[in-house]
Amino acid sequence: MLAMTAEDLDRFLKTEFPEINHFDLRIEEVREDGVRLRLPYHARHLRPGGTVSGPTLMALADSGLYLAILSRIGPVALAVTTNLNINFLRRPGQADVIAEARLLKLGRRLAVGEVTLTSDGQDEPVAHATITYSIPPDRDRS
Amino acid sequence: MLAMTAEDLDRFLKTEFPEINHFDLRIEEVREDGVRLRLPYHARHLRPGGTVSGPTLMALADSGLYLAILSRIGPVALAVTTNLNINFLRRPGQADVIAEARLLKLGRRLAVGEVTLTSDGQDEPVAHATITYSIPPDRDRS
Amino acid sequence: MLAMTAEDLDRFLKTEFPEINHFDLRIEEVREDGVRLRLPYHARHLRPGGTVSGPTLMALADSGLYLAILSRIGPVALAVTTNLNINFLRRPGQADVIAEARLLKLGRRLAVGEVTLTSDGQDEPVAHATITYSIPPDRDRS
Amino acid sequence: MLAMTAEDLDRFLKTEFPEINHFDLRIEEVREDGVRLRLPYHARHLRPGGTVSGPTLMALADSGLYLAILSRIGPVALAVTTNLNINFLRRPGQADVIAEARLLKLGRRLAVGEVTLTSDGQDEPVAHATITYSIPPDRDRS
Numbered sequence: 001m002l003a004m005t006a007e008d009l010d011r012f013l014k015t016e017f018p019e020i021n022h023f024d025l026r027i028e029e030v031r032e033d034g035v036r037l038r039l040p041y042h043a044r045h046l047r048p049g050g051t052v053s054g055p056t057l058m059a060l061a062d063s064g065l066y067l068a069i070l071s072r073i074g075p076v077a078l079a080v081t082t083n084l085n086i087n088f089l090r091r092p093g094q095a096d097v098i099a100e101a102r103l104l105k106l107g108r109r110l111a112v113g114e115v116t117l118t119s120d121g122q123d124e125p126v127a128h129a130t131i132t133y134s135i136p137p138d139r140d141r142s
Numbered sequence: 143m144l145a146m147t148a149e150d151l152d153r154f155l156k157t158e159f160p161e162i163n164h165f166d167l168r169i170e171e172v173r174e175d176g177v178r179l180r181l182p183y184h185a186r187h188l189r190p191g192g193t194v195s196g197p198t199l200m201a202l203a204d205s206g207l208y209l210a211i212l213s214r215i216g217p218v219a220l221a222v223t224t225n226l227n228i229n230f231l232r233r234p235g236q237a238d239v240i241a242e243a244r245l246l247k248l249g250r251r252l253a254v255g256e257v258t259l260t261s262d263g264q265d266e267p268v269a270h271a272t273i274t275y276s277i278p279p280d281r282d283r284s
Numbered sequence: 285m286l287a288m289t290a291e292d293l294d295r296f297l298k299t300e301f302p303e304i305n306h307f308d309l310r311i312e313e314v315r316e317d318g319v320r321l322r323l324p325y326h327a328r329h330l331r332p333g334g335t336v337s338g339p340t341l342m343a344l345a346d347s348g349l350y351l352a353i354l355s356r357i358g359p360v361a362l363a364v365t366t367n368l369n370i371n372f373l374r375r376p377g378q379a380d381v382i383a384e385a386r387l388l389k390l391g392r393r394l395a396v397g398e399v400t401l402t403s404d405g406q407d408e409p410v411a412h413a414t415i416t417y418s419i420p421p422d423r424d425r426s
Numbered sequence: 427m428l429a430m431t432a433e434d435l436d437r438f439l440k441t442e443f444p445e446i447n448h449f450d451l452r453i454e455e456v457r458e459d460g461v462r463l464r465l466p467y468h469a470r471h472l473r474p475g476g477t478v479s480g481p482t483l484m485a486l487a488d489s490g491l492y493l494a495i496l497s498r499i500g501p502v503a504l505a506v507t508t509n510l511n512i513n514f515l516r517r518p519g520q521a522d523v524i525a526e527a528r529l530l531k532l533g534r535r536l537a538v539g540e541v542t543l544t545s546d547g548q549d550e551p552v553a554h555a556t557i558t559y560s561i562p563p564d565r566d567r568s
Contacts, residue, residue: 054510
């Protein structure tokens with residue numbers, strides 16, 4: 001049921017979205033219902049106080065659901081985010097951020113999922129997002 | 143760690159929010175991290191086609207997180223919803239709706255949680271909401 | 285450019301959604317980019333303290349955008365809400381609630397709009413919602 | 427009624443958030459109810475196809491409301507985003523992005539606003555966000 005493995009997703013990301021290398025994002029697990037990503041703790045996405053910035057967390061959540069969708073429908077570069085809602089819950093620690101993305105619905109036209117972001121080593125989430133992607137009718141393949 | 147049992151919550155609801163009796167809402171389980179509610183399938187919250195209406199699902203999700211918060215902090219009638227975000231995922235079946243509310247954060251000023259709504263007997267959720275409540279500083283007790 | 289007048293919308297609502305009569309909703313204006321509704325102040329959608337309940341405000345916002353979409357594409361009963369996000373800003377007064385719904389995008393598959401809710405006679409909004417509707421491909425006409 | 431001018435805000439941003447220089451963000455107007463920002467069209471925040479990336483639009487919206495709040499309450503570095511909801515409406519053009527941030531509520535504890543993002547020279551918005559900030563009780567001044 002999986003259309004792409006972690007290695008496929010990684011190769012696709014590096015080819016289609018070279019700027020993602022900036023973040024050194026790692027795909028840790030790909031399951032039928034979602035993926036787990038790791039964002040290494042680096043100075044470059046920090047805000048004052050040494051915590052990971054809000055925009056970085058939003059980008060991470062968005063990437064998480066994107067990869068969860070691609071793992072099921074294949075390399076559809078033109079799937080686009082239509083809605084993203086995020087709640088920032090706690091200040092992230094000085095640690096990697098783990099993103100658990102989970103599909104709630106994978107329809108023909110819309111995919112919806114939730115992403116829970118946690119500082120590595122902590123139980124309580126730092127942020128939680130729900131995201132909708134629109135899937136192009138012709139599933140334009142790159 | 144629980145400040146109110148299912149029976150306490152039920153009594154509080156019926157006293158403070160008599161209009162909820164209209165829905166015949168049932169509190170099925172109260173845990174530290176959330177509650178499970180059941181909305182019996184009745185004609186009065188249906189929309190054309192025999193499905194539970196969107197506004198009814200929104201009210202159910204909102205009540206679910208409210209009760210999850212009260213079960214932890216006690217009967218604070220003045221906790222108010224500040225943000226509610228809901229994704230409607232599938233058409234509900236002709237069945238009871240089960241609401242699983244789960245706290246993501248219970249802070250001094252804000253509580254955030256997610257609520258998954260399912261038609262009884264089905265696996266896939268019909269809707270998913272994330273909700274924020276503001277908790278009054280003095281925790282005004284009714 | 286308008287497919288339905290206020291009278292058309294009113295007739296459609298009463299036929300397709302008889303439960304809406306419960307609210308005595310009034311369509312005050314229909315423009316190309318949106319509609320204005322009035323929810324008369326009645327005891328039946330109040331919560332303790334004499335204010336209009338949150339679920340009633342959510343239902344009003346949802347109806348507002350639905351009517352704004354129908355006024356442009358005609359009586360498509362099967363347009364469904366896919367996402368609703370609402371911020372509750374102030375306690376509503378003991379007055380009618382005015383809903384100003386405004387289309388942000390009317391695409392072939394998705395329509396997005398915002399709805400500002402105000403207590404009649406006040407300047408500051410009591411709530412603000414952004415809502416997405418999915419429009420069926422065949423625009424199934426009732 | 428304004429606590430900070432465009433020049434004050436610009437100086438504050440450059441001191442407290444040096445990474446924002448990366449984006450070359452410009453504060454074009456500061457009014458009582460909001461601010462207007464301009465994000466110059468540069469290659470570095472583009473995604474494949476030459477459009478401004480989603481994460482860049484989210485960061486821009488978030489900054490817009492942050493500056494609108496600071497312009498009213500002064501340089502409170504510790505105001506933090508608690509919720510951000512964004513709808514992506516249209517593909518941005520190859521042009522600067524204009525962000526119009528508008529306050530919907532400026533309370534003692536929470537501030538809520540909306541931000542409309544437009545490609546310079548176009549009428550229709552490319553994205554629309556509603557955002558909530560939590561304001562620290564002591565308004566910690568940097």
